[in-house]
Amino acid sequence: MPFTTLCLAIQKAIHEVGFSEPTEIQKSVIPLVLERKDIMARAQTGSGKSASFVLPILELWQENKGEGKAKIKALVLTPTRELTQQVAEAFVSFGKFLPTKPKVVSIIGGEKIGEQLYDIQQGCDIVVATSGRLLDIMSKKQINLSHVEFFVLDEADKMLDLGFEQELESILKALPEKRQNLLFSATYPEKMQAIASKITQNAVEVNVEAEQLNVEHIAQRAILVNKENRAPLLRHLLKTHKWKKVLVFIANKRACENIAMKFRKHGFSAEAFHGDLVQEGRNWALQALKEGKVNILFATDIAARGLHIEDVECVINFDLPRSPLDYVHRIGRTGRAGKKGVAISFIDHEDEAHFALIQKRCDVKMEKESIQGFERIGEAPKKEKGSAPVKGKRKSKKDKLREQAGQA
Incomplete structure (x- = not known):
């Protein structure tokens, strides 16, 4: 799939960035997003997956951006502040030649929440966020996610490592049921599959091997x-x-x-x-x-x-x-x-x-x-087996509960 399926303004931005041919993940994902399909894509970091959702979301957004004050149409969640900023910059970079430029806001911890609240209240089209700071803003009832059409989880498996599962429940409740869901992950462990099932039931699976690890x-x-x-x-x-x-x-x-x-x-x-x-x-x-x-x-x-x-x-x-x-x-x-x-x-x-x-x-x-002068010497320390637990030494759950009740 060449980039020619996208509008000329986005093609111009792609050319300026220096992209020539789409990567494998982009060839697979971009047409599916344009067809409004939900996606579960497995691809390694560095495979070009950010552009695989940024480009078609911009294409669909500019076709149906609506009138009046900007409303949040796309929400992207990432595991780290740096990736959040990088994805937000990609939306700005690839959308710079559109007749109406998208208003993009990145929401991350470590920066003043007041400035982020102001940017949201001024109206924005696309929000890229880490989940913790997004929940802080949601708790203040200062963000409206009821118009979201595109929901993206980037590096979803890494987010699980950071205890994301409970946070996701709160975020999903604030989103409209009718939306397009795009999940990107390097791996799909059982826990990831369970969470994916809460987000979408009809996803097209895309599996791209680690082509970038040459x-x-x-x-x-x-x-x-x-x-x-x-x-x-x-x-x-x-x-x-x-x-x-x-x-x-x-x-x-x-x-x-x-x-x-x-x-x-x-x-x-x-x-x-x-x-x-x-x-x-x-x-x-x-x-x-x-x-x-x-x-x-x-x-x-x-x-x-x-x-x-x-x-x-x-x-x-x-x-x-x-x-x-x-x-x-x-x-x-x-x-x-x-x-x-x-x-x-x-x-x-x-x-x-x-x-x-x-x-x-x-x-x-x-x-x-080995490097001369820094050779490894000695032997690996032998692991000592721990002593077996002595029966009756540990308090039982009942004993602990009785103690707590007594203290109360």
């Missing part, structure tokens, strides 16, 4: 190293290879901030990127990496999906991801658009079994290597 463009390496030597090894690799854009994944927020600070003390241009940063700080860190003001971004897994950062030369798993699927998302930040990239994983003794699982689930094989 492993032939990504040199994958696994380096054996003791946990305490990971930071010195990373400094050695950075000095040796002189990469200009490096994304380093860290397990938690606190460690992410600490290691970025230590690397700055060693003279590296480094910043941290994680969920505890204020939104202004998150925006600055991302933009600094994109513009080359910063060479190294230490990040938690909020940077693993949805973010578009061009020319990342190397991704380093300082800590392995918990989910094997997140390994795919992480290394997919490099080797994009036909360019070459490097993905390096540090493997301590305790990581061996989990790394073997990642290789099996992701169907990747690589020889483990």
